[in-house]
Amino acid sequence: MATDPSKRPGPEQVAIFLMSVGEGAAADVLKHMGPKEVQKIGTAMASLERVSRTDIDYVLKRFSETAMEHTSLGIGAEDYVRSVLNSALGEDKASGLIDRILLGRNSKGLEALKWLDPRAIAEMIRHEHPQIVAIVLSHLDADQAAETLSYLPDRMQSDIVLRIATLDGVQPAALHELDEILERQLSGKNTAKSSMVGGVKTAADILNFMDASQSTNVMSGVTQVDEDLGERIQELMFVFESLVDVDDRGIQTLLREISTDSLVLALKGADDALKDKIFKNMSKRAAEMLREDLEAKGPVRLSDVEGAQKEILAVARRLSESGDIVLGGAGGEQMV
Structure with a gap:
């Protein structure tokens, strides 16, 4: 069961923050701490396990809120948070997260949507302009956005994904329009910067x-x-066949987390290269048994195969988010 981020002890939260900002920034922070503090945080770093994206988001959001409460006189809180997190995380990694944090301070409507059933969200937004639908889906988690999109009319889906992939900012006027849809109040100062939502990666994640x-x-x-644009989205999509690009250790970790029944069903629709990759990372006896199960398995429905593959991909993404494996391929980060 996942640990509630707010229940983690203070040293663990500090450890998560420092491990998120990189070695250089972490070292600069630790220089200003006493020996006992450094020892506590170092111990927490060494004992951290299965840190989720939720943990990281919570800690960074808490940091931003604390920073805004203690901002130096004469410096705008929003600019201060942007500057600090950009310096700590780098502009590429920080931009989307920063805007989510800053926008989320007053966007109760968007946060409330995350608690709704995808079918209910689809009903709420199906008659809105596709650009507004794209903005709404870009703010949801990818799995919730994908299910919501599946309940929208087929004729709308491609247009919405196209708009998500080409989104590069949301002006205050657009946020006011979104406010009317959600019947909630959003922050829309005239001086507000564009909020970074959407983009090719968001579209790929949803798909x-x-x-x-x-x-x-x-x-x-x-x-x-x-x-x-279609090619760029495709390059960032991680599909079942992309597992062939995961390293051997990652495949072995994944195999320990999935059932044999799901694996057999999923491999019924896999190509030989992926099957060989799986066999290679099993014991000789286990590989032989898996081959026998595949041969003995009769015809199966395509929907069942796709369901099993989707289940395994969900496990792979969870392991990737916790840092246990690295999803390779076009959408993965290069290792140096």
Whole structure:
């Protein structure tokens, strides 16, 4: 069971923050601490296990709120938080997170959506302008956005994904329009900066959580409108076949987390390269038994195969978020 981030002891929260900002920034912070504090935080760092994206988001959000309460006189709180987190995380990594934190301070409507059933969200936004739908989905977690998108009319789906992929900022006027949809009050100062939402990676993440047939149809529609954009989205999508690019240790870790029944069903729709990758990372006896199970398995429905593959991909993403494996391929980060 996942640990509630707010229940973690203070030293663990500090350890998560420092491990998130990189070695250089962490070292600079530790220089200003006493021996006992450094010992406590160092011990917490060494004992941290299964740190989730939720843990990191919580700690960074708490830091931003604390920083805004103690901002030096004469410095705008928002600019201060942006400056500090950009310096700590780098502009590319920090931009989306910073805007989510700053926008989230007063965006009760968007936060409330995350507690709703995807079908209810779809009903709420299906008659809105596609650009507004794209902004709403960009603020949801990828799996919730994918399910919400699946409940929207087929004719809308490709257009919405296209808009998500090309979003690069939301002006205050657009946030006011979103405010009307959600019937909640959002921050919309005239001096507010654009909030970074959407983008090609967001579109790819959403499509990864959709059923294969739906994802294929949406991508076909996107590619017809903009072939180059379609290729860029495809490059960032991590599909079941992409597991062939995960390193051997990662495959072994993944195999320990999934059932044999799910694996057999998923591999019924896999190519030989991926099957060989799986066999290679099992004991000789286990590989032989898996081959026998595959041969003995009769015809199965495509929807069942896709369901098993989706289940395994969900485990792979969870392991990736906790740092236990690295998802390789076009969408993965290079290791140096």
